Amino acid sequence: MIDLVALRKDPEAFAVAWKLRGMDVDVTALVEADTKVRQLKTESENKRSEANAASKSIGQAAREGKDIGEAKEAARLLGEEAKELNEKRESLEKELHDQLLGLPNPCLSDVPHGAGENDNVAGEQWGSVPGFTFAPKPHWELATELDIIDFERGSKMSGSGFVVYKGMGARLNRALINFFLQTLVDEEGYTELNVPLLVRPETMQGTGQLPKFGDQLYHCQEDDLYLIPTAEVPVTNFYANEILDAEQLPCKMTAHTPCFRREAGAAGVGTRGITRVHQFDKVEMVWLTKPEDTEKNLLELRSNAEKLLQKLGLHYRILDLCTGDTGFSAAHTYDLEVWSPGTGTWLEVSSCSTFTDFQSRRAKLRYRPEKGAKPELLYTLNGSGLALPRCLIAILETYQQEDGSIEIPDVLKPFMGLDAIS
């Protein structure tokens, strides 16, 4: 959520920022509502103050044994008036608050301007397009022939968009999880968390999935719990409503979880294989930081994800997302896209973002800059490290041999216990 006080001070700046995201927001109406709320607040508080004073003198009079019948009625009326004004304020304030919850984070100043994904800025590439002496196959063919992914039985049990990894496929998936976690923990100083996959509505609101994107989430109605679409949700909310000490920052956490996404509206968007599924594994990196140097932190976070791709020897590129394509809660996002030789396309395997204080304000994530100082909102960042299925795709397609077997990248061999899948 954005800072209402900042909006009050410079509404035009917000209007411009939202315009860059392709949204026309009536900031004047927002500011007017805010003014009205504060006016009602002052009125109701003054009335409440009168009522409190009246009650107090009744208490005094009662102790002195005086008659308090009339005074009681007067105090009751004052109390009622105060309550009425306050209820008016509350409903207006809630309305305003709900509107604010639906407004995205303004992008940082160095984010490229643009309307949509075509305006994203392609940055550096690492490695080069792998060459083949034969026509490389797409992963779904390789996986089916090797019998390491069972698409049909996945949809038999759960519908389309669900798959079963089998044999060496399951092992490769597990090897990747272990490789990612171990690298992040041992080499980059992350703390590993194993978190709940079902969370409450307020947790979803903390990171921005709710109220706006509820239709993308699986919901367990009986218990009013949501299946997480990413580990970002429980990991970022880990310290929600808490005040951290400055020494605890930056706090780097990582977690492997399955991710559940309804992908409503994305059905049939020409994705074969495991590029877009309803359930997949992902290792996520989350940072809680002090507000300064968030762009620098973002680059470092991104480099952690890049290192994983480099170790796997996968060709990838960096995309600097433009204002029109940056996600709702993010202020600046870099995507990492890996090359898929079988389809000749780039696949997003990591999305690294800073959320400034947008999530912190929702989740009440604060820290104390110095001992005895006032608590302040901290900044949150996160990035995938990495999304499993698309890494798996890139590995199968990049390391495929002419005979249909798959060579295992060196860094994964200890986790696989073999050199090739055939």
Next chain:
RNA sequence: GGAAGGAUGGCAGAGCGGUUGAAUGCGCUGGUCUUGAAAACCAGUAUACCUUUGCAGGUAUCCAGGGUUCGAAUCCCUGUCCUUCCGCCA
């Protein structure tokens, strides 16, 4: 799933429905004393918001949300969490 008990300031722990934002102790901060430290003594020590240039004033907050009442930390209802017991169970 059933039964019972609990949730108060950084921590511990009081609190007959009426100057209780909340005793007391510890902790913390400042001061006195001391060569320095400790001890002792004195003073201060929650958060958010609103009004105000400022001084200052006001409102809310004793898990959360409702209710009773002129007045609620205190009484009633609902929810959340914790503890204990029973049942079930990987």
